[in-house]
Structures are given as C-alpha cells and as structure tokens.
Amino acid sequence: MALNIRTYHDVEDGASDLGEQVAGQQARVDARLAAVRHVVGVMSGKGGVGKSLVTAALATVLARRGHAVGVLDADLNGPSIGRMLGCPRHPLAVHRDGIDPCMAPSGVLVMSMDLLLDPDTALHWNEPSEASFVWRGTQERSALREFLADVRWGPLDALLVDLPPGVGRLAELHELLPDLAGVIAVTIPSAASRDAVGRSLDLAARRGIRVLGLVENLRGYRCETCGDDGPLFGGDASDELSRRFDVDPLGALPFDPTLDRAAAAGALEAWLSAGGATATDLSGIAARVERAVLGEPCATRAAAP
Amino acid sequence: MKFLCVDCDEQMRFEERQLPGDGTLAAVFRCPSCGRMTAMLTNPMETQLVSSLGVKVGGRTVPEAPFEGIRTGVGSGREDAFEAADPTPPGPADAPARVTWSVEAVERLGHVPSFVRGMVKKIYTEYARDRGISEITPGVMDRARTDLGLEGM
Numbered sequence: 309m310a311l312n313i314r315t316y317h318d319v320e321d322g323a324s325d326l327g328e329q330v331a332g333q334q335a336r337v338d339a340r341l342a343a344v345r346h347v348v349g350v351m352s353g354k355g356g357v358g359k360s361l362v363t364a365a366l367a368t369v370l371a372r373r374g375h376a377v378g379v380l381d382a383d384l385n386g387p388s389i390g391r392m393l394g395c396p397r398h399p400l401a402v403h404r405d406g407i408d409p410c411m412a413p414s415g416v417l418v419m420s421m422d423l424l425l426d427p428d429t430a431l432h433w434n435e436p437s438e439a440s441f442v443w444r445g446t447q448e449r450s451a452l453r454e455f456l457a458d459v460r461w462g463p464l465d466a467l468l469v470d471l472p473p474g475v476g477r478l479a480e481l482h483e484l485l486p487d488l489a490g491v492i493a494v495t496i497p498s499a500a501s502r503d504a505v506g507r508s509l510d511l512a513a514r515r516g517i518r519v520l521g522l523v524e525n526l527r528g529y530r531c532e533t534c535g536d537d538g539p540l541f542g543g544d545a546s547d548e549l550s551r552r553f554d555v556d557p558l559g560a561l562p563f564d565p566t567l568d569r570a571a572a573a574g575a576l577e578a579w580l581s582a583g584g585a586t587a588t589d590l591s592g593i594a595a596r597v598e599r600a601v602l603g604e605p606c607a608t609r610a611a612a613p
Numbered sequence: 614m615k616f617l618c619v620d621c622d623e624q625m626r627f628e629e630r631q632l633p634g635d636g637t638l639a640a641v642f643r644c645p646s647c648g649r650m651t652a653m654l655t656n657p658m659e660t661q662l663v664s665s666l667g668v669k670v671g672g673r674t675v676p677e678a679p680f681e682g683i684r685t686g687v688g689s690g691r692e693d694a695f696e697a698a699d700p701t702p703p704g705p706a707d708a709p710a711r712v713t714w715s716v717e718a719v720e721r722l723g724h725v726p727s728f729v730r731g732m733v734k735k736i737y738t739e740y741a742r743d744r745g746i747s748e749i750t751p752g753v754m755d756r757a758r759t760d761l762g763l764e765g766m
Contacts, residue, residue: 311619319615319624326614329668333677397691401698402732407679408698424687424694424728434661434688434726443658447665450682454667458679 336457337484340406343463344378346489346601348520349481353508354501355386355473358525359494361571362561363470364392366492368414368576369594374605375465378409380455381420382481383472384448385431390422394574397423406460414577419459421451449480456484465605473504475511482515489601490518492558495545496526502545509553520600521558522550523593530562530586537562556600559593562586614670616651618644625651627671629759636660640670675761690728697735712741715750722754736761 341347350363363379371377381389393412400423401408409417421431433447461467471477471491482488491512495505505522512519524546528537540563550557561567564586570579580587598604616625625642628650633639636657643650653670655663663670667682678684684695714722718737725733740757741749 313617313619314622316615319617325672326666326668326670329673330666333667336677399693399696402679402695403698405679407695424683424690426689426691429689429691431687432689433665433686443662443665446662447682447686450665450667451686454680454683 333453333457334484337453340457340459340461341467341485344461344467345465345606347467347469347485347487348489348597348601349469349471349478349491349517350494351471351475351478351491351508351512352473352494352501352505353475354495354504357494357496357501357505358561359473360388360470361392361567362492362494362523362525363468364389364571365567365576365580365590366594366597367416367466367468368393368412368580369590370466370597370602371414371416372577372580373591373594373598375598375602376463376605377415378417378419378461378464378467380459380467380469381418381422382452382455382469382477384421384451386472387420387422387425387431389470390418390420391574392571392576393418394576395420395423400424403460406458409459409461412577413574417459417461417464419455445476452477452480453484466602475508478508478511478517479515482517488517490520492520492523492597493549493555494523494525495549497524497541497543497545499543499545502543502548505545505549506552509549509555513553519553519555521556521596522546523558524560526563527560528562530564532565535585556596558596558600559589561589561593614653616642616653618647618649620644620649621646623647625649630669630671631755632758638663638670642671684729684732685726687728688726690726692728692730694728695732697732712738712746713748715748717751718749718754721751 350359352359360383367377367379379389379393381387390410393414393416395410395412395418400410409419410423412418425431433444469481471481493505493509495501509519526540529540530537546557546560549555567579567586570576618625621644623644623646625644628641628643631639638655638660640653641650664686665682667677722730722734737749737754737757740761741753746753
C-alpha cells in the first residue's frame with residue numbers, strides 16, 4: 309500500500325528552523341554594523357602585492373586624520389594585520405554580547421586570526437580531516453561572519469576589510485554586506501598582477517561593487533640613504549587597469565625599506581610621525597579615499613568599547 | 614528538514630541533541646501524538662558541515678555565543694586567546710562551596726582544544742554550581758552540553 313506522505317511545505321513549520329537561524333545570523337551582522345558608516349574592502353586578487361601593508365598603513369593614516377577606524381583581517385590563513393598594527397597579544401575579552409577587538413597603539417581596532425593563533429602555527433580546523441574540502445569553505449565563511457557580527461566594533465567611520473588573494477572572499481563579503489561601500493584594489497606594476505587584479509575588478513563590476521580606486525604598490529625602490537627612486541618591476545598595470553575598468557588611481561607607493569621594517573615591528577604610528585616622502589604618499593592616498601567615500605570624520609570613539 | 618510520524622501524520626518535535634562519540638551528532642525527535650521517538654544520526658563529515666554553518670539541527674535552545682564557530686572549530690588556537698569579561702553572577706544559596714572534577718571529567722576536558730579549554734572549564738563549573746552539583750562527571754558534562762547548546766565543547 310502506498311503511503312500518502314505530505315510535502316515539506318504542507319507540514320507546518322517549527323521543526324529545524326534552519327532558515328530562521330541563518331536569517332538570524334544575517335540580522336546579527338546588520339545590527340553589529342549599524343554604527344559603522346562605511347565598510348571598505350581592500351582586495352588584490354594576487355598574493356604578495358603588499359595589500360595587508362597598504363591596509364594597515366592606510367588605517368593608521370586615517371586614524372591620525374581623526375577617523376574612527378577598524379580593520380578586519382579576512383585573510384584567515386595568512387593573517388598579518390595584528391603584527392603590522394602592533395597589537396599586543398593580550399587575551400581578548402569575551403562579553404555576552406561580543407568580543408572586544410584589539411586596540412592598536414594608533415587607536416585602530418583590529419580583529420585578525422593573527423591574534424588568536426600561536427606564532428608559526430597554521431590555522432587548522434578540528435576533525436574530521438577526511439573530505440574537509442566539503443566544509444572548510446563554509447567554516448571560513450562562518451568565521452568571516454563571526455568577525456563581522458561578534459566583534460564589538462562600536463561606532464566607526466570606516467571598517468577596512470583586508471581580503472586574501474583570490475576572488476572568493478570578496479563574493480562572500482558582498483553576500484554578507486550587500487551595502488558594502490566599495491573596494492580599494494591594490495596592484496603592483498607587473499603583467500601578472502595586472503591579469504590577477506583585472507579578474508578581481510571584473511568580479512567587482514559583475515556584482516555591482518563600487519571600486520573606490522586603485523593603489524599601485526611597489527612602484528620602484530626608494531633608497532633609504534639618498535631618497536631617490538629606482539626601478540623595481542617592469543610593467544604599467546595600474547595605468548592599464550585604470551583605463552580598462554575606468555577606475556580612479558588613488559596613488560602609488562614605492563618599496564621603502566623603512567616602511568617595511570616599521571610594519572614588521574608594529575611601529576607604523578611612529579614611522580608616520582617621523583614623516584618622509586613615503587608617508588606623504590600615503591597621506592595623499594588617504595586623502596583621496598576620504599574624498600571618494602569617507603568624508604569628514606564623524607564617528608566618535610567615546611562610545612566605542 | 615522535518616520528521617513526520619507516518620502513523621499519526623504529525624510532525625515530530627525536537628527532543629534533544631547528543632554527541633555520542635565518533636563525531637556523530639544525534640538529534641532526537643518525538644511524535645507529540647503517539648510519543649514515538651526517532652534519532653537522526655549524522656556522520657562526522659555531516660556533523661562538521663552543520664557545525665560550520667553555525668546552525669543547530671532541531672533549533673537553537675540558547676542564543677549563539679560570540680565566536681561560537683571559531684572557538685569550537687579552530688584546532689590551533691592560542692591557549693590564552695580569550696578571557697571572560699563578564700563578572701560571574703552569584704550562585705544560588707545552596708550552591709556548593711567548591712566544585713570538583715572527577716578523573717574521567719578531567720580526562721574528557723583534556724580533549725577540548727586548548728584554545729578554549731579555560732573558558733569551557735569555567736562554563737561547566739558555573740553550570741554545576743548553579744545547579745548545586747558538587748562534582749563534575751562526564752554525565753554532568755553531557756547534560757550541560759545539551760542544556761547550554763555546547764556541541765563540540
């Protein structure tokens with residue numbers, strides 16, 4: 309005898325409520341970021357172009373210009389923002405309503421896997437290891453959601469999200485934050501970077517994500533003795549990408565050994581205070597980001613955790 | 614996902630969640646009419662997939678805790694990455710002066726990732742104290758996990 313089984317939708321709701329749970333997760337992201345004026349992604353598509361350094365330095369400059377700034381390190385497997393911004397390795401305080409971010413000496417609020425892992429330890433997820441490809445991506449997407457929703461960011465003028473190489477995390481970020489203010493793309497002059505960054509810009513265009521501008525990093529080598537710039541890479545990726553995708557150039561940065569050392573030591577604030585040509589270049593980029601999206605500082609840190 | 618009691622044509626209701634071992638997640642459902650119970654078992658990969666989504670089969674019994682997925686999922690975290698910020702509320706009048714741990718419970722606690730072990734120990738201790746339990750055993754830990762929604766801890 310054939311059983312007369314009802315359909316899924318014929319049966320009243322209330323059993324698993326997985327849909328409501330997922331909607332609740334999104335609501336938590338929205339509620340947490342209600343006091344954040346602008347969320348800005350920093351992307352490249354290519355690894356090794358200095359994207360995290362640009363993010364950390366830009367955040368520090370914006371903080372010095374009076375903005376309340378947070379940095380979310382979405383590069384879960386290669387986190388470096390905590391070190392660059394000089395975050396002390398204190399335990400993060402867990403409250404019932406969220407987790408306090410680290411406050412860098414510059415006042416920038418930071419959340420990064422860098423703060424949660426032992427030095428020289430790779431991120432690995434608990435068992436099972438077999439068929440981990442099935443769930444690893446989901447786990448990482450959930451971690452990004454928790455970084456957004458569970459950190460007590462407080463009121464911010466800008467939350468910069470440092471995206472890992474590749475285009476997948478940008479899509480995830482945009483799904484979580486359809487109102488993303490935009491992205492800053494970072495490239496180096498080489499043809500390989502032009503191709504990889506071009507793919508990221510293409511994805512941004514296809515998803516309707518606003519590109520705030522393009523930063524060309526490692527354009528030449530700035531000698532720390534004489535201050536002169538010498539050649540480093542061949543190519544004109546920035547000009548080509550700006551033309552092809554109609555993206556505004558935000559500025560260029562040379563490879564400056566003093567900046568590199570400052571980032572490695574978590575001393576960007578002191579490096580900026582010392583001034584110099586590269587610090588001036590960074591200020592110019594920050595000013596263009598302000599004009600493109602941030603406007604005047606607004607969020608007050610007094611109400612921040 | 615819904616479970617239907619075919620005899621009664623009634624949707625079965627979520628009863629409880631258990632982690633019996635081997636990475637298995639057991640979600641138990643009961644028919645509200647005839648009382649028949651059925652358990653849905655997931656294999657370790659399915660358990661991990663559900664866990665990675667940050668959802669609870671059968672529905673949530675407690676609100677999602679901050680970094681719940683990260684704290685239960687990351688296996689290589691720093692031991693002192695987190696500390697509880699909220700002051701511990703006073704326990705009930707009949708709370709035991711001291712909560713002890715059985716040898717078996719300590720052994721099981723050792724399986725919790727070091728990343729969150731300190732916090733998990735505190736949660737279990739508060740759970741026991743609030744209920745007047747003076748010794749934490751694996752059975753108490755099981756009940757706490759179910760009551761507090763601590764799958765994976």
